[in-house]
Amino acid sequence: MxxxxxxxxxxxxxxxxxxxxxxxxxxxxxxxxxxxxxxxxxxxxxxxxxxxxxxxxxxxxxxxxxxxxxxxxxxxxxxxGPRLRARRRVVMELVLAEHGEHGGGPCEVELLAEELGVEQTRFAPQPRVPSPGGSEYALVESEACIRCDRCVRACERGVITRKGRGPGAHLAFDEGRALSASSCIACGDCLVVCPAGGLRLRGLFPRA
Ligand code: SF4
Ligand code: SF4
Ligand code: FES
Structure with a gap:
């Protein structure tokens, strides 16, 4: 062997x-x-x-x-080290500039910001492409999305893709439908991994 x-x-x-x-x-x-x-x-x-x-x-x-x-x-x-801690705080400020308000309580982004000692951002909020629309089970809030692509990689059916570049980058379901009109099977995998509240559970979530 x-x-x-x-x-x-x-x-x-x-x-x-x-x-x-x-x-x-x-x-x-x-x-x-x-x-x-x-x-x-x-x-x-x-x-x-x-x-x-x-x-x-x-x-x-x-x-x-x-x-x-x-x-x-x-x-x-x-x-x-101190150089890294300083850099991460600036990076976190940039992340917070992308991360708009959302419901559902503190998310992983906000908890990490707190851990790094970042309370607010000096950077202007980033403009966002409007949300493509959720489903009976899932809320989609593009204002909160930090464009980490965890959901894109988590969805084994390939329902979620990233469209556009830079400030115009946004998520699409089946190339541009609302989640409710897509081929989503409501497995919940994308909701579990979202760190920002951009994709969230609306209520009880049945496994497919
Ligand atoms: S709920 Fe499951 S199938 Fe639907 S978009 Fe998310 S990961 Fe893909
Ligand atoms: S996992 Fe959440 S924050 Fe990351 S790209 Fe998807 S919706 Fe946006
Ligand atoms: S760049 Fe490494 S976790 Fe995001």
């Missing part, structure tokens, strides 16, 4: 041994080092759009996203 190849690296002074191909975020998780994240969805390809998981690799000038950077033998990684 082929042995799994392991590599060793150091994160925040802690020696970590992981199999080749592991991301820095997974390596940090393996030893209990908490790296903030919003767009990360375990088991799915990284989008690396929120930039909250930035870490510093010794010898490299630019910060990298831990969720999309593979660990390499001998890497020395700073995952929690």
């Amino acid at each position: 082929r042995r799994m190849q392991k590599i060793q690296l150091t994160i925040d002074g802690c020696e970590v041994s992981v199999r080749r191909g592991t991301t820095l975020l997974e390596a940090a998780d393996a030893v209990g080092i908490d790296v903030p994240r919003l767009c990360h969805l375990p088991g799915r390809d990284p989008r690396a759009v929120c930039r909250l998981c930035v870490v510093a690799i010794e010898g490299e000038r630019a910060l990298v996203s831990a969720c999309s950077t593979r660990a390499e033998q001998g890497m020395v990684v700073d995952a929690s």
